[in-house]
Amino acid sequence: MTSFKRRMLGLAAALTVAFAGTATAANKADTLYLFSWSQYMNPALITAFEKKYDVKVVQNFYESMPEMFAKLRAGGDSQYDIIVPSNYYVPRLIATGLIQPLNKAEIPNLDNVADTFVKPAYDPGSRFTAPYQWGSTGIAYSADKLKNAPDSWSILFDPKFNSKYPFAVGTDAQVVMGSACAYQGAGYACTGRKNWGNAAKLILKTKQRANFGSFDDGTPVLRQLARGNVVAGMTYNGDFAYYKQRNPDAFKNMKFVIPKEGAELWVDTMAIPAHAPHSKLANEFINFILDAKNGASLSNYTHYASPNKAATPYLDAGLKQPPAQPTPEQMKRLHFTPSLKGEDLQFVQQLWTEVQSR
Numbered sequence: 001m002t003s004f005k006r007r008m009l010g011l012a013a014a015l016t017v018a019f020a021g022t023a024t025a026a027n028k029a030d031t032l033y034l035f036s037w038s039q040y041m042n043p044a045l046i047t048a049f050e051k052k053y054d055v056k057v058v059q060n061f062y063e064s065m066p067e068m069f070a071k072l073r074a075g076g077d078s079q080y081d082i083i084v085p086s087n088y089y090v091p092r093l094i095a096t097g098l099i100q101p102l103n104k105a106e107i108p109n110l111d112n113v114a115d116t117f118v119k120p121a122y123d124p125g126s127r128f129t130a131p132y133q134w135g136s137t138g139i140a141y142s143a144d145k146l147k148n149a150p151d152s153w154s155i156l157f158d159p160k161f162n163s164k165y166p167f168a169v170g171t172d173a174q175v176v177m178g179s180a181c182a183y184q185g186a187g188y189a190c191t192g193r194k195n196w197g198n199a200a201k202l203i204l205k206t207k208q209r210a211n212f213g214s215f216d217d218g219t220p221v222l223r224q225l226a227r228g229n230v231v232a233g234m235t236y237n238g239d240f241a242y243y244k245q246r247n248p249d250a251f252k253n254m255k256f257v258i259p260k261e262g263a264e265l266w267v268d269t270m271a272i273p274a275h276a277p278h279s280k281l282a283n284e285f286i287n288f289i290l291d292a293k294n295g296a297s298l299s300n301y302t303h304y305a306s307p308n309k310a311a312t313p314y315l316d317a318g319l320k321q322p323p324a325q326p327t328p329e330q331m332k333r334l335h336f337t338p339s340l341k342g343e344d345l346q347f348v349q350q351l352w353t354e355v356q357s358r
Contacts, residue, residue, distance in 0.1 A: 029278035032057045032285055035068065035080040037268070038219050039242065040133075042301035049288050055281065063218055064171045065089045072098045078275035081282040084132055087122040087267040088174065088337040094128055095341060099271045101127050106283035109290035112310035117267065122339055129269035130286050131307035133238070133299065136326060136334050137175055137217075137264035140225060140240050141232035144253045151257040153183035155232050157206055166213035168221045168233030169206060173352035174337050175217075175264055176203060179234070188262035189335040193347060200351040204358060215356065226250040237323040238304030245303070256323045258330045265334035267307065299324075 032049075034041070038061040046057045062068045065086055072083070077098045085093055093099045104110060110130060117131040139155050145165050146155060154161045156169060157180065170176045180199035181190035190199070206212060213230045221233035222243045237256060244251040270289065272282045288294060296314030299306040303324050306315065319325060326334065340348060 029281040030055055032278060032281050033080045034059045034082045036061060036084040040302055042297050045294055045297055049285060063220055072273060077273035080273050081276045081278045082285055083271050083273060084268050085271055088339045090122045090129055090269060091339040098274055099128050100274050103283045107287040109287045112290050112292055112308050114307050114309040117307040129271045130290060132268045132270050133302060133304040134267045134307055135237045135304045136258055137234060137236055138256055138258040139232060140222060140235045140254055140256050142253060143255050145231040151260050153179055153259045153261055157183050157202060159209055164211060165231040166211050168213050168216040168224060168230045170217035170234035171215045173348055178264060178337055182262035188264060189338055191338055196348055196351055200355050204355050225254060238302050241303035241323050258326060258333055260333060262333050262335055265336055
């Protein structure tokens with residue numbers, strides 16, 4: 001072999017090694033894109049994850065399940081690595097191919113999940129999701145303005161109880177219609193066109209009242225309460241506890257109730273979009289959150305109950321009582337939102353569109 005050929009072979013080998021190194025560097029995940037509810041992650045956990053995996057976490061937020069779903073269908077399934085869908089949206093995400101199965105080999109901390117959440121009906125075999133937090137949807141209201149308010153949806157739906165002060169009704173079709181069904185005696189987890197039609201009529205009448213404020217829920221309605229723009233609205237138990245602790249002056253006369261007629265019990269989950277740019281890192285993030293101490297750190301920050309049995313010894317005492325942990329009597333009032341599909345889902349969505357547009 002001539003010296004020229006040896007030099008050329010040596011150069012080719014060097015280039016192969018160089019390009020291989022470049023490809024490896026290019027394929028290394030350096031960013032995790034998290035798409036979740038606002039104020040739903042302990043910043044200390046983000047910092048710890050970034051340090052452990054030498055990556056950057058970029059967070060984007062939504063305020064409702066319909067907003068999240070719309071963004072995923074518009075191409076977000078290839079933009080985000082982790083999403084946090086509520087239980088009744090999980091079947092819809094699976095059916096539309098918007099999320100991918102978990103790589104359980106990358107998630108040994110799944111063993112920390114409490115038995116209640118291991119094989120949920122919304123995700124048989126837990127193939128696509130891991131539980132994140134769980135809680136309830138109820139009513140937050142000003143006890144100064146609405147004196148002697150009952151633990152009832154009448155706070156929102158009965159004009160005899162409140163015809164003076166502005167109030168808010170939620171934005172999620174199924175949750176609001178389920179609440180209206182409960183108030184009408186059909187139960188929160190109602191189904192059937194007659195029940196849904198009656199619920200829509202009640203919501204429409206509620207919307208047409210002079211003191212109706214807006215469609216708002218979750219974190220936004222708590223901001224409205226703090227500013228005095230509304231005196232009542234639908235929100236989540238953990239969000240209420242979070243705001244009450246961080247803004248005690250504004251919330252000292254605010255109360256949170258789980259209506260006696262029935263209300264929503266929900267589980268938020270972690271899932272990986274179908275075309276996530278960094279799916280391996282996403283599985284590692286899920287495993288990180290399911291660590292016992294990290295799971296407790298998350299709940300201690302958000303004020304929501306943890307589905308992580310290994311986290312229990314590290315939870316703050318306040319998370320073992322209301323509003324974070326409902327009483328046994330309150331638990332009897334709580335029900336999962338039904339997962340709808342096909343014509344039933346289209347019917348509810350059509351009703352909701354009519355309610356909001358009139």
